[in-house]
Amino acid sequence: MRLHRNLVLAVIESLSQIFNQKKQADKIVAITLKQDKRWGARDRSFVAETIYEIVRWQRLYAKLAGVEKEFQSKDYSNKNLFQLFSIWAILKEIELPVWEEFEGINYDKEKINKEYQELQEDRKYRESIPDWLDGLGGKELGNEIWTKEIAALNNQAPVVLRVNTLKTNLNKLQKQLSEQNIETKKIAQNNTEYPEALQLVKRKSIVRNQLYKDGFFEIQDASSQLIAHFLDVEEENKKGLQIIDTCAGAGGKSLHIASLLKNKGQITAMDIYENKLIELRKRANRADVHNIKTYAIKREGKTVDYNQFKPFYNSADRVLIDAPCSGLGVLSRNPDAKWKLSLDFLEEIKQTQQNILQEYSKMTKKGGKLVYATCSILPSENQNQIEIFLKSKVGSGFKFIEDKKILSYQTGFDGFYMALLERV
Structure with missing residues (x-):
């Protein structure tokens, strides 16, 4: 996987606002995804998912990056944020590019992976x-x-839709989405019925879909x-x-x-x-x-x-x-x-x-x-x-x-x- 500079910088800036300025992640992600209209679906997915992953595993990554003190004080420098990103990349087996922001960040991959395995024994680090x-x-x-x-x-979290039965029904909406190559599945488990729910088989953003804009469904967890x-x-x-x-x-x-x-x-x-x-x-x-x-x-x-x-x-x-x-x-x-x-x-x-x-x-x-x-x-x-x-x-x-x-x-x-x- 090749990292693109403008996408990585967008991730770092978003993390700074979430960690240092205490802003809500979902709102920052929504704003960030609108900042460059040239980004395609893959670019947008990379930005959103990378932000959420680093936020989710912040404590674990901070421990591996040697910046746990900064984690405790909730005061990350720009270099610290690139260090967290570097840990994310190493664990994903992604090669870091030769950029000035990564200068001086030279983690031993083998050592990082070994410490990662050791931390899996401690729940507070394993689950961050x-x-x-x-x-x-x-x-x-x-x-x-x-x-x-x-x-x-x-x-x-999975993406679950709630069918608006005032305008359509479960089977009809499922067919309409399938015709747009958006595959969904009905949900029934543990003797619990979810009569208006459809779960996306493959996670993707769906708020730009015309059926959503026309009120045929809402996004609502099961x-x-x-x-x-x-x-x-x-x-x-x-x-x-x-x-x-x-x-x-x-x-x-x-x-x-x-x-x-x-x-x-x-x-x-x-x-x-x-x-x-x-x-x-x-x-x-x-x-x-x-x-x-x-x-x-x-x-x-x-x-x-x-x-x-x-x-x-x-x-x-x-x-x-x-x-x-x-x-x-x-x-x-x-x-x-x-x-x-x-x-x-x-x-x-x-x-x-x-x-x-x-x-x-x-x-x-x-x-x-x-x-x-x-x-x-x-x-x-x-x-x-x-x-x-x-x-x-x-x-x-x-x-x-x-x-x-x-x-x-x-x-x-x-x-x-x-x-x-x-x-x-």
């Missing part, structure tokens, strides 16, 4: 994770499950697609439901619910970020969804005034709380998250989760149902939060029906949790 996270995962999940799960979360079904909205006599999606974001789950309701009923999509709701409205228009209205949650700084929700109390047949969380279940697609998380943040987010449960649950009418969901794999963010809620004054008005714990090592998809409660 912080010490505190390794300890926490083992404590909450048990060492055997944690070992399997963190290995699975270091795999590249685990995430289970949540709308978990709300129990699909029977014909439930098409007039009032539904509130309290942490809607850009609306992936709201759009899925709308398609299951066949544009009947009413969905109120709430979020603290107005820009995400603007994106939701654009996506809804593209998908021919007409039963979603948005509500921008007002706040002062980080503080939400929960009094604004009083008009919504006891109004919804279904309430979805897709709560903010650590995001540990989606490390395969957001590997930079493990370098930004901390124990202090986890404690803060757990308090936020319980506050949201206590307040947003009040929107559920008697006989209505509430789904609490996270893209975390930690019991402390999931079933423990439900146990605390049910023992509280507000939670005593609900009964537990069922929950699902989805782990990546079992499915190959994102780690998720969802609990279904009913207000009695």
Whole structure:
């Protein structure tokens, strides 16, 4: 494989912004891929995948490169970043070009490969994770499950599509994509059905595809697609439901619910970020969804005034709380998250989760149902939060029906949790 200078420099600049400026990897990758219109699909793939690989294996590469001190301080020089890139290239058996940026970087390939094999015996290096996270995962999940799960979360995430059944169906879309030489497969595993899901056989970017632009499908992980079904909205006599999606974001789950309701009923999509709701409205228009209205949650700084929700109390047949969380279940697609998380943040987010449960649950009418969901794999963010809620004054008005714990090592998809409660 021949390395091209402009592509490598794009990778290095992106890594600098992700590591040193603490910017989100997915946003930086998206911006980087737009900077040169001359890049073909192979160039774009090289840039994106190389960035993500070096981000994912940052600690391991820093150890092999002899820059672990810089890793700890999160302050890489340009030379350090080229050293990380050099380790990536050596492990990929790619010959480094004779460029000035690589001058003085002369690693012994045999020594690097030997040390790499030795580090495979130490989980925190093998899986490239912080010490505190390794300890926490083992404590909450048990060492055997944690070992399997963190290995699975270091795999590249598959690309899964959700068919928009308001405009097409699974078989028709699969045929249309096949005619464009985009091969997909249906998903069914472990007695779990994914009725709107198609997985790309060969990973590729698909957001420029006209079928995507015309709203025939969305990109949504298979685990995430289970949540709308978990709300129990699909029977014909439930098409007039009032539904509130309290942490809607850009609306992936709201759009899925709308398609299951066949544009009947009413969905109120709430979020603290107005820009995400603007994106939701654009996506809804593209998908021919007409039963979603948005509500921008007002706040002062980080503080939400929960009094604004009083008009919504006891109004919804279904309430979805897709709560903010650590995001540990989606490390395969957001590997930079493990370098930004901390124990202090986890404690803060757990308090936020319980506050949201206590307040947003009040929107559920008697006989209505509430789904609490996270893209975390930690019991402390999931079933423990439900146990605390049910023992509280507000939670005593609900009964537990069922929950699902989805782990990546079992499915190959994102780690998720969802609990279904009913207000009695």
